[in-house]
Amino acid sequence: MKAAENNGQSTIVKYVEPNYAGIHLLKLNRCAIGYVTRGTKYIYYGDARHAISKGDVFYMGVGNHYVEEVMEEGRPFEEIVIYYTPEQLQRILLYLNMSYSINITNTHQCERCRRLNHVNMSASSAMRSFFHHAGSYLHDDNFMHDETAENIKMTELIYLIISQNDGCLKSKVLNNVDSARDNFEQIIYSHIFSDVSIEKLAEKSNRSLTSFKKEFKRHFFMPPHRWFIQQRLMQSRLLLISTSKSISEIGNECTFPNTSHFIKLFKKQYGTTPAIYRNTHCGGLVAGVQSVTSPMSGGYSGVDTGVESIAL
Numbered sequence: 001m002k003a004a005e006n007n008g009q010s011t012i013v014k015y016v017e018p019n020y021a022g023i024h025l026l027k028l029n030r031c032a033i034g035y036v037t038r039g040t041k042y043i044y045y046g047d048a049r050h051a052i053s054k055g056d057v058f059y060m061g062v063g064n065h066y067v068e069e070v071m072e073e074g075r076p077f078e079e080i081v082i083y084y085t086p087e088q089l090q091r092i093l094l095y096l097n098m099s100y101s102i103n104i105t106n107t108h109q110c111e112r113c114r115r116l117n118h119v120n121m122s123a124s125s126a127m128r129s130f131f132h133h134a135g136s137y138l139h140d141d142n143f144m145h146d147e148t149a150e151n152i153k154m155t156e157l158i159y160l161i162i163s164q165n166d167g168c169l170k171s172k173v174l175n176n177v178d179s180a181r182d183n184f185e186q187i188i189y190s191h192i193f194s195d196v197s198i199e200k201l202a203e204k205s206n207r208s209l210t211s212f213k214k215e216f217k218r219h220f221f222m223p224p225h226r227w228f229i230q231q232r233l234m235q236s237r238l239l240l241i242s243t244s245k246s247i248s249e250i251g252n253e254c255t256f257p258n259t260s261h262f263i264k265l266f267k268k269q270y271g272t273t274p275a276i277y278r279n280t281h282c283g284g285l286v287a288g289v290q291s292v293t294s295p296m297s298g299g300y301s302g303v304d305t306g307v308e309s310i311a312l
Contacts, residue, residue, distance in 0.1 A: 011083055011150040014138045018076040023068045023238060029186065030083040031176050032060045033157060035123060035131035039077035042068040043118050046234060050118070057127050058120035059172045063189040064231070065118065066238065080131050080138075082157060086176045092151075092158045093177065104162055106174040113168035115221065121169055126160055185219060192231045193255050198224050232256065233269050240278040247274050 023044065034057070041052040044066035052058045054072065069077040096102045113119050123131070134153055161173050187205050201224070202212035213224060220227045232254040239250045251262030251274075266274050 011154060012080070012134055012138065013083070014078070014080045014135055016076050016078050017069050017071070020071060021069060022242065023066060025235070025238070026065045026067050027189070028060060028062050028065065028083075030085055031062055031089075031173075032081050032083050033161075033173070034058050034060070034079050034081035035127070037078040037080060037131070037135065038075060039072040039079075040070045041077070041079065042070065044068070045116065050116070050120070052120045055123055055128065056120045057123040057131070057169065059118060059169055061117040061172070061176075062186055063117055064192065066234070080135050082134070082154060084154060084176075088154065089158065089173070089176050092155050093162075093174075095155065096159060096162070102159075102162070104174070106166060106171055108166040108168065108171040110168065113171055119168040119172050121167070124160075124164070130157060130160060184215065188216070188220070192228060193235070193253075195255055229265060230269070233266060236262070236266065236274070237270070237277065240274055241281050250274070 017039075023042075036052055036054050036056055036058070038054055040054065041058070043050045043052065043060075069079075071077050093104060097104060130153075137149070137153070158173070161170055164170055184205055187201065191201060191204075198212070199209055202209045205212060207215065216224045216227070222230075236250050236254045236256075239245060239253065240247075243250075245253070247263070248259040251259045254262070256262035256265070263273055266272075266277070270277060272280070
């Protein structure tokens, strides 16, 4: 079930997920700012799970996110999400500065928002009102195809964020103005499961190998080879507990050169072999997870928002 449809790339979308879809990989090619109106959203980083509760506003950056949406007392999970590009954000900030002389600052720095590709916080009363009003607009077909109306709502949201005291949400949003950074990360995320050399990636991002390695470490806090292995192992782990594919099939799908190499790296990372890990964790990553099914079965079906959901 979905509350809003659009054949183009929607800016404002309301998702209604009537069935538990399990943990799945969500690939974003635009930044997202959202609000959970019912249920709980979880974002996974390895074994760490971060909860986004009802009434929280959240930011999710471009790239891969392992997510899970949990219903509330049998009622569908609901969220309202607004998507944007760095170019759109830059235009809005320029407009706010030139039209209203708003002094836009960002002095916040912390380990949490520096290392995570999402942040969340309890929404202020103004933010709650904004998302509830945005949700009501989605019932109007005229609004859904009105680019001007969507731009006005987007500008209002950005104003609400930048007018707050400096913090993680404001910092994450303002960091998106650097479109060069965004393009660099998109190139990296789009090649996680590609058999491509570091030299080729450097070429694709128009950098020398030395510059590429330095910038990669600045963005992802570890060398390229180590980061790519970590991402592929995370994917393999979810495939082990959510599919019946063989160990060799999973290793091949996650771009490991051969099964023995996959097993060796997996054991080094998780302290056990893939087969033992599957037998131990076949019930899921968290209590109550029975299976992982396609997220396309619910609120994501048929809505082109610049979001690509991959069933695990």
